[in-house]
Amino acid sequence: RRELSETSVGSEETEKRASLLALCKVLSSVHVLDLEARGYIKPHVDSVKFCGATIAGLSLLSPSVMRLVHTQEPGEWLELLLEPGSLYILRGSACYDFSHEILREEESFFGERRIPRGWQISVICRSLPEGMGTGESGQSPPAC
Numbered sequence: 001r002r003e004l005s006e007t008s009v010g011s012e013e014t015e016k017r018a019s020l021l022a023l024c025k026v027l028s029s030v031h032v033l034d035l036e037a038r039g040y041i042k043p044h045v046d047s048v049k050f051c052g053a054t055i056a057g058l059s060l061l062s063p064s065v066m067r068l069v070h071t072q073e074p075g076e077w078l079e080l081l082l083e084p085g086s087l088y089i090l091r092g093s094a095c096y097d098f099s100h101e102i103l104r105e106e107e108s109f110f111g112e113r114r115i116p117r118g119w120q121i122s123v124i125c126r127s128l129p130e131g132m133g134t135g136e137s138g139q140s141p142p143a144c
Helices: 011-026
Strands: 029-035 041-044 054-060 064-070 077-082 087-091 098-102 120-126
Touching: none
Parallel strands: none
Antiparallel strands: 029 120, 041 098, 054 087, 054 120, 064 077, 064 098
């Protein structure tokens, strides 16, 4: 592995990185998700107790498909193709009214196109609920 400096990455990648860093300064809870090729994330809605109305993620290393399904109207859904280097932002209703998941290897299609899975790392930033700051220890609450 090698580290990439800002000068070794194209301007689009540098812009994405800068955007994520700016978001992470505003969004308080940051964690890194490390998924092996056969890894997936089950459908879930983040806890309003710990998460605010904004989630931002930077998808790295390999593509994956994120599916959002409305919790009250399951026929209302959307799939996002997360290419390596893609930055996504979910806000408001997308956070609270839709479950989100990363599809399993055998379900990993975007339209008719098969999306082969590999090792994936994602940097996830989340806002805190209104009125919740960092605790006395200066640490953010647990991940959502």
